[in-house]
Amino acid sequence: MKMKKILVNFSIVLIFAALGWYCYDHGKAYDFLVENTTYTGDGQVIESMEAVQVSIDSIDKKILYADDRDQAVAIGSGTHKARLDVLDMDDKPIEGQSRIFTFNLSQLGKKPVLNIPLAYKNGDPVTK
């Protein structure tokens, strides 16, 4: 009887711990930078874009003009979906000029920075 009680209590603690870990993993917000600046590296130069709208996981939408840099938030570990829309003079998305890609924050380095021109050109934030 006592053994059963211990087992039940242990299971409850285990369930709580697992739920806690799940909430931490799926609820933690990670800050990172998104920048619309000229990319230079790996022997290539990619010019910054005039105006682009970035949305991360369909939550955080921001407009970046040339040489802008802003803070973005991605919630949860694992992969995130980013959408880039090139904007016209009235800051409206131009049809056919958008990119959707998935990325992992660990791909972006220790101090994560998402370079928009690079990501737009490659369809991936990491150089190929």
Added chain:
Amino acid sequence: MNNTNKLRMFLIRNAVPIVFLVVSAIAIPISRFSLDYLIQEMLIRLSRNSFLVLSLLVPIMAGMGLNFGMVLGAMAGQLGLIFISDWNIVGLNGMVLAAIIATPLAIFFGWICGVVLNKARGREMVTSYILGFFMNGVYQLAVLYGFGSIVPITNSKLVLSRGYGIRNTINLDNIRRCLDDLIPLEIFGIQIPVATFIVIGFFCLFIVWFRKTKLGQDMRATGQDMPVADSAGIPVLRTRVISIVISTVLACYGQIIFLQNVGTMNTYNSHEQAGVFAIASLLVGGASVSRASILNVFIGVILFHLMFVVSPMAGKYLTGDAQIGEFFRVFVSYGIISLALVLHAWRRHADREIARAQFRGQNADGGTK
């Protein structure tokens, strides 16, 4: 008992809600608030406070009176919220994680409170009130000196400029209204926090179910007569501790629900108000130290907060100074607790007199049968 006596007993039993109803009925037109505004406010406040008030029902069932020690649970909830704010956990996940972190703390605090109250049988309310003050000191010491030094806090927005201690106010933007807005519903421009009401509904069902369980029956027996329950083989002291632990844990969840609605946390004050306002609400609903129901909770929250909303504006239009209304509502919340305690003593005395009169074979009003 004749009709006059029945009416008298009804008025005595429901004196507090009747007084509140009358005062509110007078104050509403003076305050000039629209009906839409009042309905919206009442729905928000009902969703915000009901859980906290419901947490008081279990100790009343066990005969331990109004659990002023619920502030211990509120403190535990706030500690959970400090941690999730530091780790930057957002949304419902953050709220649930805060509850998970706070649960063992609340159980521990509840156990301490229960053990102390068992040593002070018959004086539970005043003991739990003073215990709340004592634990408030411990909480302040821990949060003001321990956090950031012994307990690592990495978020510089939370820590005082000296490098340790938590700031006076914490912005809970990460979980603000995450439960209230989970199922958005708007009827005639009035927003209804459906998800919060579902949680409260489940809690009410839990209370109804709990009363029928073995433990619930033990609590009721303990609440009615402790020596009789003890001789019937019920572990009275253990049952009382469990009732306080349950109440403290539920108060902890209630405080988390309350603060997710408010969106900011007063690190050193939020929990202090939780106990007094919840108890005042319950008493306004017609509950007493020894008897409370789910209906009392909802009536009390509506009446108490209706008074809370309308009194400053009514005071402003009556006297030209909103501060008078503000004083009035503080006076009301403390005054109502005193009034309810006095009425409870008076009612007990009246019940005893009636019982004695009936024992002598007389009617309650003095005539013989």
